[in-house]
Amino acid sequence: MNRQLPVASRSEVRTAALRDLGADRWAVVGVVVVNGLAAAAGLIGPWLLGRIIDTIQAGSGDVLSAVDRLAFGALLFTVVQTALAWWALKIGYRFGERTAARVRERFLQRTLALPPRVADHLPAGDLIARGSTDAALVATTLRSAVPEVLVATVHALFLVVAVLVLDLRLGLCGLVCLLGVGGAVRWYMRRARPVYLAVAATGAEVADVVASTAKGARTIELLGLEERRHQVSEAAIAESRSARLGALWLRSVLFPWSEIALGVPVVGVLLVGGTLYANDLVSLGVVVTATVYLRQLVGPLDTLMLWIEQLQGAGASYARVEGLADIPTAEPAPAQSGGDHGDRIRVADAHFSYTGARDVLRGIDLLVQPGERLAIVGTSGAGKSTLARLLAGLDRPHTGSVTIGGRPVADLPPDELREHVVLITQDHHVFHDSLRDNLLIAKPDATDEELYDALTAVGAEWLEDLPEGLDSVIGVDTDLADASAQQLSLARVVLADPHTLILDEATSLLDPRTARQTEQSLAAVLRGRTVIAIAHRLQTAHDADRIAVMEAGELVELGTHDELVQAGRVYGQLWRTWNVD
Template identity: 35%
Template sequence: MSDEKLPVASRRDTARGLLTALGHRRGLVLLALVTLFAGVGAALVAPWVIGLMVDDIVAGGSGLLPFGLVLAASVVSAAVLTWVGRVLLARLGQGTIREVRESAFRTALAQPTSRIEAAGTGDLVARLSGDVRAVGEVVEEALPAFLTAVFGIVLSLIGMGALDARFALAALCAAPVQFFALRWFLRRSAPIYRAHRAVVAERGQRTIEAVRGVDTVVALRTEERHLAGIAEASEQAIGLEVRATRVRNDFNVFLNGAEFLGLAAVLVTGYFLVAGGLVELGAATAAALYFLGLFGPMSSLLYRIDDLQDAGASLARLFGVIGLPSPAPRTQERPARRGAIDVEGLRFGHRPDRDDLAGVSLRASAGERIAVVGASGAGKTTLARVLAGALPVSGGDVRHDGRAIGEWHPRDLQDAVIMLSQEPHVFAGTVRDDLGLFADADEERMLAVIDALDAHWIHRLPEGLDTPVGESGHPLTPGQAQHLALVRVALSDASVVILDEATAEAGSADAEILDDAAARAIGARTGIVIAHRLTQAVTADRILVMEDGRIVQSGTHADLVETPGPYARLWAAWTAW
C-alpha cells in the first residue's frame, strides 16, 4: 500500500465544509425542513383523533364521521407534504453533492501529477466514484428517513406530554438504553467503516494497475500474483463487512430491549392514570399509539445513523481531497513566453535514498529542437516530467524563460509547456470535442492543422469531426490515437512542446507519418523529444545522450556518430537492426 495516501478530513473540517456548501442554498434548506416537519406533524394528528374517537365511543356518542374526515385529511396532507419535502431534500442533497464532487475533482486536477501517483489513482477514483455514490444513496434514502424520524420523535414526545407529562416521562425510560447502545455501536463501527473504505480504495488501485499493465502482466506471467493481491484486498473488505454486520446485529438486540422497556412503562403508566381517574381512556390510548408510532422512527433514526456514519466517512475522504493545497488565483499578468529552458545541477529522486537524475544541466534556446536518447531507465522520462512541472525539483535549478519553475503559477506553466506521453488519451466525445479541449480553435483552424499534419484519415471517419471517439465511440488504432494527440499539440499555443516517446506505439507503417507529424506539431517552438527511434534524433538541432540519470554526451547527430561513445554504439546497433 502507498505510504502517501490522500488525506482524510477531520470531523470538524468535514462539518465546516458541509455547512459551507449548504449555506449556498439556505432558502432551499429552510423550505425542505419546514415542509418535511409539517408532513410529519400532519401524520401525528391521527393518534390524537383516535383517542378522541375512543372517548366519544365510551361516552356513547355516534358521530364518527367527523373523526373519519379529519383522519383522512391528516393522511392525505401528510402524504403530500412528505412527498414534497423529500423532493426538495433530494434537490438540496444532489446539488450539494455536485458542488462537493466538482470541488474535489477541480482540486485533484490542480495537484502535481506526482502527488496523485504517489497516493495511487485507485484511491482518487474510489473517492470520486464510490464515495460520491455512497453519499448520494444516503441523500436519496437515509437522510429523508433520518429527518422524518427526528421530527416524528420530537412531535410524538410533545404529543404525549400534552396528554399528560407522565406519559412522556415513561416513554423516556427507553432513552438511556438507546443512548448507551448508540454510543457502543458508534465506538465499534466507526473504525470498521474507515478501514473498509481504505481497503476498497486499495483494491481499486490494484485492479487499475493490473488492467493498465495487462500486456506486461501477461508477458511476465504474473496474473496469479496480481489476482492474489486483489483477492487479498477483497477478503479484507469482506471480513470488515462481516464484522460490521455482527455489530449491527448486536445493536438490534439493544434496540428491541429498549422498545420493550419503553412500551411497558407507557402501558403501566396509562393503566394507573386511567384507574385513578387522572386521564381518560382515549388519552391513554393515544399515548400508547404515539409510543407504538415511535418504534419505526426510533429504529430508523438509530439504524440510519449507521448509514449517515458511512456517508460521513465518504464525505471526510472527499473533503480531504478538497483540503489539498490548490494554486492561488493569479495576482499578476501572465509572463511573456519564448520557450527558453535553463537547467543547472538538477537532481531528482523518486525515493529519498536514490537520485534518478543527478547533476543534469542543459540549455535550450527558444525554438531549438533537442532529442534525448538513451537506454531504458536512463532517466529520459523523468527529465521530461520535471521540465513539464509534473515532478518537483529536488535540487538544482530549472528555469523557463529566466524564471524558476517554482515561481510560475501552475496554470501559466501548463499553458506554456505541453507534454505528450507514449500513451495519449482519447477523450470520450466527438473528434471536434477532443481537439477543442485544450485550445479555443474554430473548425477552419482545426481543418488546417489536420491537413498540415497529414491526418487526412479524420476526414474519412463516418461523421468527420463529429464522429464519436473514445470509450464506446468509433475505435481508433494506436497510430490514429497518437496522430490525433499530435493534432491537439499543434493546436495549443504552448511555447515548449515535450514529446515523451509520443510515437512509440506506432507500427512501422505509421512511424514515418507520425515522426513527420511530430516535427510539424512542434513547428517553430522549443521541442524536447524523448526519442524512441533514433531516426527522430537525426533531424534534431542537438542530441543529448543520458546514462544513469546523467547527460553523458551532447552534440549534433553528425558529431556524435563520428565520436566513439554511447551514441555511436546506439546508432550502430540501430542501423544494424
C-alpha cells in the same frame, strides 16, 4: 511523497456539510417547514382517535354522528399529512441532487488543480475510489438521507412533544423508556468512525492493487511476478474483508438492541397508562392516543437508526472526498535572482533518485534555448524518460535545479505550467463522447476549423471516414485504434499550443511511415517553439537541432547529428548500428 491520501477531520467534514447545506438553504428551510406541517397534521389523527374512544365510552347524545365527523376529520388530516410529506420529500430530493452535483464538481476541480508532480505520485486506485465509490455514496446520502432524516427528526420531535402535552406522566414514562435507544446509539457512535474509515481505506487499497496489476500486466508476466501479485491481492482482500466484518459486527449489535429498545416505550406507557386508568386518573382515550403516538414514533426512530448506520459509511466517504483539499502543494517560487529570463530551460547539476538509495540521474547540465528542437537518445534505462519528467515538472531534482525563465518548473502553478510545458507520452485517454468534445478539452473555445486543422496537422486521415465527422461519438459511431487515439492525443497538444513540447514515445504506437509523417507535421505546426523529443527512432534525432545522449543516468554527449557521428562515440555507434539494421 506519502502514498496515503489525507482524510478530512470531523470538523472539516462538519464545515463542508454546513457549507453544502448553506449553499441551498432555502430548500433546507422548505423541507423543515413543509415537513413540520406534515408532522403537525399527522398528530391530529391519533388525537381524534382518542376523542372517538372517549365519545363512544361516554355514550351521550348522537354518538354515531359525532364518531362519523371525528372519523372524517382523521381521514382528512391523514390525506393532508401524506400530501405534505410527499411535497417535503420532493423538495429534499431536488436539494440532494443539486448538492451531490456540487460535491462531485468540487472533487473534480480539486483533482484537476493539483500540480502535475503531486498528481502523478498519488495512488491511482485510492483516487479513483474517492472520485467514484466515495463520491457516489456521498451523493446518494445527500439525495436520500437529508430529506429522510429531516422528515424523521421533525416527526419524532412532534410526537414526543405531543405525548408530553397530552399527559406529562405518560410522556415522561415514554422518554425514560427511550433511554435504551440512546445508549445503543452512543455505544455505536463511539466505535463506528474508525471502523468505517478502515472499510473505505481497505476498499481503496484493493482498487489500487487491481489497477496497478492490470496496468503492469505485461511487465508482471515477463518478470514472472504472477505469484507475488497474487499474494499482494490476497492480502489486500483479506484486510478489506476483516474491516467489513468489523462493521458488520457493529451493525449486528446495534439493530437487534435498537429493535428491542424501540418497543419498550409502548409497553411502558400501556402498563403505566393502564394503572392510571384503573385508578380514574386518566381517560382511556388519552391512554390509547399516547400509545398510538409512541407506536408511530417507532417509524421515524427506525428511519433514524437505519440512517445512523449508513451515515457512518457516508461520513467516512465524505471525509475521504474532502480530504483531497488537504494534499500539500508547494507555493509557487519567485524567479531566482540572476536566473534565466523568458522561456529558456536550464538544468543545473541535477541529481534524482526514485527511492533515495541510488541516483538514476547524476550531474545533468543542460541548456535548452527557446525554439530549439532537442532530441534525447540513449539505450533503455539510460534515464531519458526520467529527465523528461524533470523537464515537465512531474518530479523535482533532489539536488540541483530545473528552471524555466529562472523559476523551478516543479513550482509553477498548473495553469501556468501548461502554458509553458506539455509532456506527451504513449499513454493517452479517449472519452466516450463526440470527437469534438474530446478535442475541446484542450481548448474549449476552439472553432471547428481549428479542430480540423489540428487533426490534419497530426495526419489523422481517418477523420474522413467518420460517419458524423466531429459529431461522431467514439465508442458508438466509431472505435479508434491505438494509433488513431494517439493522433487524437497529439491533436489536443496542437490546440493547447504550449511553448515547450516534450515527446516521450508519443509516436511509438504508429507505424514508422505514419510516425514520420506525424512528426514532420508537428514540427511544421510547432515551428518557433521548443520541442524536446525522447528519440527511440534515430531518424527523429537526425532531424533535431541538437542531440543529448544519455548513458547510465549521465549526459555523456551533446551536439548536432553530424558532430556526434563524426566524434564516433556513443551516438556514432548507435547511428552506425541503426543504419546497418
